[in-house]
Amino acid sequence: MSCVLLDNDRDTWSRASTLILLGFMCYALPWSVFAAQQPAVSPPSSSAPLLRMQGSNTIGAKLGPALVKGMLEAQGYRAINIQPSGVENEQRVTATSAKGQNVRIDIAAHGSSTGFVGLQEGSADIAAASRPIKDAEVASLAGLGDMKSRDAEQVIAIDGLAIILHPSNPITSLRTDQLAQVFSGEISNWSQVGGKAGEIHLYARDDNSGTYDTFKELVLSANGKALSVTAKRFESNDKLSDTVSSDPQGIGFTGLPSIRQAKALAIASGESQPMLPTQATIATEDYPLSRRLFLYNSPAQGNKPWVKTLVNFAHSPRGQAIVAQNGFISQTVSAIKVSATPDMPPAYQHLANNAQRLSVNFRFAEGSANLDNKALRDLSRVFDFLSSQNKLHQNVVLVGFGDPKSDPARAELLSKLRAMAVRRELAKQGVMFKDIIGLGDVLPVAANTGEEGRIKNRRVEVWVY
Structure with missing residues (x-):
C-alpha cells in the first residue's frame, strides 16, 4: 500500500486525522534489502575495462578512484595503480588479479551531466553525480529502468x-x-x-x-x-x-x-x-549548502556485477572510511553533543542538556510520506549504532520538524507524523522509544520560500540518552 502525502495544504483536517492511521500501514521493506554484500566477481575475458565511471569532478577527481582502489583490494587484486589516462580529468585504475590477469577501470570526471549522457550512450556503466538526477535525465534514461529507485540511486557521501x-x-x-x-x-x-x-x-x-x-x-x-x-x-x-x-x-x-x-x-x-x-x-544536512554525492546505475541491467560490487563497497564501513579519508562526510553514525541556546523550545533545550543527537537526519521523498533512498539505508545505520551502544530500549527520542502551515497545530501534527514514520521502521527491529516529539516549523535549517528549503526542513532527528 502506498503512503499518502503529508504536505498538501489543501488536505482537510479529516484527511489529516486519517493520516495517523494510514501512517502505520505504509509498506515497509524487509531489513535484509539494506545489507551490503560483497560477492566475488571475475574479471572479463577480454581487454575491456571492468567498469567505466563518468560524471562529477567532485567525485571523480579523488573519491571515485579511491573507492575503486579499495574495492579492488577487497576483491583480492594487487599492484593497484591510479594514473592519468592522458586526457585532463580522466584517470585509469589498473590492477592484477590473483591469477595474474591485468585489469583496468576507467574514470572520466567532466561534470555530473556527462555521466548521465554516458549512461544513455552506453559509454558509462555508472554515473557519478554531485546533485540529484534531473527529471529530463530520468526521462531520457527511461529505457534503463527507474533511475530514482533505490536500486538505481545511491548516496555515497555528504x-x-x-x-x-x-x-x-x-x-x-x-x-x-x-x-x-x-x-x-x-x-x-x-x-x-x-x-x-x-x-x-x-x-x-x-x-x-x-x-x-x-x-x-x-x-x-x-x-x-x-x-x-x-x-x-x-x-x-x-x-x-x-x-x-x-x-x-x-x-x-x-x-x-x-x-x-x-x-x-x-x-x-x-x-x-x-x-x-x-x-x-x-x-545532518543542516548546513544550508550541504549536498549529497551519488552513484547512479541502470536497475534494468543486472548483468554488470562490478557495478553492484562498487556500490556495495561504497556503502560498507570500509567504503565510508575512504569517504572520510578523502575529505567528505561519511554516513557512519555518531553521537553529537549540542549546546542549548535561548531560541530553542523548552523540550529541545531539555534534549540538548541531557541527551546527544545522532549525526543523521531522516528525510522524505519529494511530495511523499515515504522515506527517501538515503533514509532507507540510514535505518540500518542507526539500528547498528544503537545496538552497539546498548541503546535499543527506552533511550531514544525522535523529533520531527516541518515547514509552516496556515494552522500551527497542523504543522505540529505533520512533524509528529514524520517522527512516527521513522518510529514504525525502527520499532520493527526492536527499538523501544523514550518519546516521540513533533515541533512543527521551529528551528528551520533552510528558507521556506522555495520547495527545496521546505523539503529540507521536513526532517526527523534522533536523540539518545
Whole structure:
C-alpha cells in the first residue's frame, strides 16, 4: 500500500486525522534489502575495462578512484595503480588479479551531466553525480529502468558546498540572498557587504558541473538570479580554489575537500543562523549548502556485477572510511553533543542538556510520506549504532520538524507524523522509544520560500540518552 502525502495544504483536517492511521500501514521493506554484500566477481575475458565511471569532478577527481582502489583490494587484486589516462580529468585504475590477469577501470570526471549522457550512450556503466538526477535525465534514461529507485540511486557521501574567500578577507558570513546578489553582479564591491572597498572577482564552476548545478539551484535560482557573465569558470574544484586563495578580492564556491588554502564562510538561509561547513552540520544536512554525492546505475541491467560490487563497497564501513579519508562526510553514525541556546523550545533545550543527537537526519521523498533512498539505508545505520551502544530500549527520542502551515497545530501534527514514520521502521527491529516529539516549523535549517528549503526542513532527528 502506498503512503499518502503529508504536505498538501489543501488536505482537510479529516484527511489529516486519517493520516495517523494510514501512517502505520505504509509498506515497509524487509531489513535484509539494506545489507551490503560483497560477492566475488571475475574479471572479463577480454581487454575491456571492468567498469567505466563518468560524471562529477567532485567525485571523480579523488573519491571515485579511491573507492575503486579499495574495492579492488577487497576483491583480492594487487599492484593497484591510479594514473592519468592522458586526457585532463580522466584517470585509469589498473590492477592484477590473483591469477595474474591485468585489469583496468576507467574514470572520466567532466561534470555530473556527462555521466548521465554516458549512461544513455552506453559509454558509462555508472554515473557519478554531485546533485540529484534531473527529471529530463530520468526521462531520457527511461529505457534503463527507474533511475530514482533505490536500486538505481545511491548516496555515497555528504558534501558541503563551501563559499570561499582569500584568507585576508575580513568577512565571516553571508546570507544566501546576498550570495545570489554577489554572483549575479548586483553587488559588485566588497564594501556593500561589510568588507573593505574593492571590486569583487567571481569564480565559478563550469556548466557541466554538479557543483555549479547545486549552487545555481540553492543560491541563484532560489533568489531569482543568474550567474554574472563576468565570472571566470573552471572545470576543476582545486584550480578554482587555488585561484581564489591567491586573489584578495576573489570569491568562489567549491566542494568541501577543495577548500585547500582558502577561507570558508558561514552561511545563513532564510531564518536560520549562519553555519560553517563543519562535519556535524554537513552530516545532518543542516548546513544550508550541504549536498549529497551519488552513484547512479541502470536497475534494468543486472548483468554488470562490478557495478553492484562498487556500490556495495561504497556503502560498507570500509567504503565510508575512504569517504572520510578523502575529505567528505561519511554516513557512519555518531553521537553529537549540542549546546542549548535561548531560541530553542523548552523540550529541545531539555534534549540538548541531557541527551546527544545522532549525526543523521531522516528525510522524505519529494511530495511523499515515504522515506527517501538515503533514509532507507540510514535505518540500518542507526539500528547498528544503537545496538552497539546498548541503546535499543527506552533511550531514544525522535523529533520531527516541518515547514509552516496556515494552522500551527497542523504543522505540529505533520512533524509528529514524520517522527512516527521513522518510529514504525525502527520499532520493527526492536527499538523501544523514550518519546516521540513533533515541533512543527521551529528551528528551520533552510528558507521556506522555495520547495527545496521546505523539503529540507521536513526532517526527523534522533536523540539518545
